[in-house]
Amino acid sequence: MALRFALIGCGAIGTALLELVKDDAGLIAAAIVVPAGSEADAHTVAARVAHGAQVLSAVPADGIDLVVEAAGHTAIEQHVLPALQRGVPAIVASVGALSAPGLPEQLEAAAREGGTQVQLIAGAIGAIDALAAARVGGLETVRYTGRKPPRAWKGTPAEEGRDLDALGAETVIFEGTARDAACLFPKNANVAATVSLAGLGLDRTTVRLIADPAVTENVHEVEAAGAFGRFELTMRNQPLAANPKTSALTVYSAVRALRGRVAPLAI
Ligand SMILES: NC(=O)C1=CN([C@@H]2O[C@H](COP(=O)(O)OP(=O)(O)OC[C@H]3O[C@@H](n4cnc5c(N)ncnc54)[C@H](OP(=O)(O)O)[C@@H]3O)[C@@H](O)[C@H]2O)C=CC1
Numbered sequence: 458m459a460l461r462f463a464l465i466g467c468g469a470i471g472t473a474l475l476e477l478v479k480d481d482a483g484l485i486a487a488a489i490v491v492p493a494g495s496e497a498d499a500h501t502v503a504a505r506v507a508h509g510a511q512v513l514s515a516v517p518a519d520g521i522d523l524v525v526e527a528a529g530h531t532a533i534e535q536h537v538l539p540a541l542q543r544g545v546p547a548i549v550a551s552v553g554a555l556s557a558p559g560l561p562e563q564l565e566a567a568a569r570e571g572g573t574q575v576q577l578i579a580g581a582i583g584a585i586d587a588l589a590a591a592r593v594g595g596l597e598t599v600r601y602t603g604r605k606p607p608r609a610w611k612g613t614p615a616e617e618g619r620d621l622d623a624l625g626a627e628t629v630i631f632e633g634t635a636r637d638a639a640c641l642f643p644k645n646a647n648v649a650a651t652v653s654l655a656g657l658g659l660d661r662t663t664v665r666l667i668a669d670p671a672v673t674e675n676v677h678e679v680e681a682a683g684a685f686g687r688f689e690l691t692m693r694n695q696p697l698a699a700n701p702k703t704s705a706l707t708v709y710s711a712v713r714a715l716r717g718r719v720a721p722l723a724i
């Protein structure tokens with residue numbers, strides 16, 4: 458039987474995800490959940506790539522096997538927690554939401570109450586498997602650097618005291634913990650939270666965020682060292698045309714997680 462999923466958020470990630478899975482026999486987009494007042498755009502997307510999906514402002518109480526969150530930090534408390542409590546598993550892209558004190562514990566409690574599980578996807582970053590495995594042996598340092606073109610930092614605290622359009626050279630816009638990065642840059646530093654949750658935690662992972670007029674990609678670097686040895690990872694991700702803050706790889710990561718729920722052999 459096909460898996461009926463509810464997609465939360467129908468922006469750059471959500472729309473691209475629906476396009477990619479529209480012909481998957483094992484997956485049915487049963488519902489698209491968007492904020493009240495934003496239904497019109499979601500109906501247009503549904504008519505194109507998700508026939509039969511209901512457009513709603515909450516996850517339906519029945520008939521949903523899985524929720525896929527691609528909306529933003531607020532959607533975790535609003536939609537993911539109640540779904541988990543009802544026993545519906547969840548795939549989450551807005552990993553930075555877990556920087557809010559208490560939210561990881563609330564997610565765990567909700568999943569336990571519902572006898573289910575919440576899966577945090579790797580999203581725009583790689584080597585999360587290696588990092589999480591390395592943690593078993595003990596990690597010493599984990600450093601993450603996120604570098605994006607200036608336009609990707611529009612609408613964030615990076616604009617305070619500087620004109621992003623006038624940057625002539627790379628500029629460090631944040632240095633600190635993964636927790637503060639994820640909290641201050643909710644649409645740009647989910648990856649910082651993901652790296653930290655897989656590795657040394659939100660308060661011991663050091664983060665630098667850079668606006669760089671010399672790059673066109675979203676460049677993510679991780680340096681990790683511990684009992685396992687060390688690794689250096691560089692990702693040069695293509696941003697989505699629909700949202701320059703978001704890498705296309707995030708969509709593919711969500712699709713991979715979704716397909717992994719029904720594939721007879723998953724990798
Ligand atoms: N893990 C990772 O590597 C990455 C994670 N992300 C996460 O994914 C999120 C979505 O990214 P992207 O698609 O590019 O963003 P967009 O802004 O393009 O789309 C967000 C969509 O979610 C909707 N939305 C916002 N809040 C809610 C809510 N509480 N409930 C339901 N729908 C909601 C928006 O509706 P409206 O337009 O009406 O506000 C919009 O349809 C980011 O905010 C970020 O948290 C992003 C990139 C990488």
Ligand SMILES: O=C([O-])CC(=O)C(=O)O
Nearest residue numbers: 581645646647648703704
């Ligand atoms: O998509 C990316 O390149 C990373 C991103 O926005 C995030 O970590 O929130």
